[in-house]
Amino acid sequence: AQRVTQPEKLLSVFKGAPVELKCNYSYSGSPELFWYVQYSRQRLQLLLRHISRESIKGFTADLNKGETSFHLKKPFAQEEDSAMYYCALNPPQGGSEKLVFGKGTKLTVNP
Amino acid sequence: SAVISQKPSRDICQRGTSLTIQCQVDSQVTMMFWYRQQPGQSLTLIATANQGSEATYESGFVIDKFPISRPNLTFSTLTVSNMSPEDSSIYLCSVEDGRVGSYNEQFFGPGTRLTVL
Numbered sequence: 001a002q003r004v005t006q007p008e009k010l011l012s013v014f015k016g017a018p019v020e021l022k023c024n025y026s027y028s029g030s031p032e033l034f035w036y037v038q039y040s041r042q043r044l045q046l047l048l049r050h051i052s053r054e055s056i057k058g059f060t061a062d063l064n065k066g067e068t069s070f071h072l073k074k075p076f077a078q079e080e081d082s083a084m085y086y087c088a089l090n091p092p093q094g095g096s097e098k099l100v101f102g103k104g105t106k107l108t109v110n111p
Numbered sequence: 112s113a114v115i116s117q118k119p120s121r122d123i124c125q126r127g128t129s130l131t132i133q134c135q136v137d138s139q140v141t142m143m144f145w146y147r148q149q150p151g152q153s154l155t156l157i158a159t160a161n162q163g164s165e166a167t168y169e170s171g172f173v174i175d176k177f178p179i180s181r182p183n184l185t186f187s188t189l190t191v192s193n194m195s196p197e198d199s200s201i202y203l204c205s206v207e208d209g210r211v212g213s214y215n216e217q218f219f220g221p222g223t224r225l226t227v228l
Contacts, residue, residue, distance in 0.1 A: 043222070
């Protein structure tokens with residue numbers, strides 16, 4: 001079964017500190033992985049996807065197939081990064097485009 | 112990006128009643144998805160709705176409890192039937208970005224917060 005695990009429910013860092021939000025997945029094939037973010041009072045939105053290997057708002061995420069991980073990293077956290085972050089997996093099977101989400105990590109960046 | 116609206120934004124309902132949630136998209140989309148987010152939990156896919164065909168339900172969700180309509184390419188409804196307090200959740204509609212090179216990104220609606228007493 002496909003599963004996404006985000007071991008940290010809450011993560012608190014100070015402004016300017018590095019931040020890493022952990023994500024591990026279980027899937028036997030080659031999944032598509034995403035990070036979605038939900039800022040306060042806003043809807044869920046895509047932050048980045050592994051296939052495009054991009055950096056968005058200073059965040060990067062590398063897919064490590066050996067460790068089945070897709071951790072989200074930023075070298076210098078900003079207060080505006082405070083939000084709920086969800087790791088998601090799209091198992092490319094049968095044409096379905098469904099997403100399997102982790103439980104989310106609430107990031108708080110303190111001044 | 113697609114703009115999605117949901118109605119109602121929130122509701123408080125009595126046990127045993129039903130609520131229909133509407134999802135409107137500003138562009139034509141092939142696939143629409145309905146998710147549930149229970150308090151303190153992650154988003155769980157309820158079903159995938161394609162226009163002109165029956166919705167595809169995920170394990171643990173059945174059509175009698177969550178009937179879905181998809182009358183056209185810009186609109187869908189999800190009904191939560193015979194509600195119980197365990198149905199208290201946020202219900203989210205999403206659509207797939209069908210543009211070439213979009214890598215299956217999904218756009219989400221603002222959600223409907225349902226409380227069942």
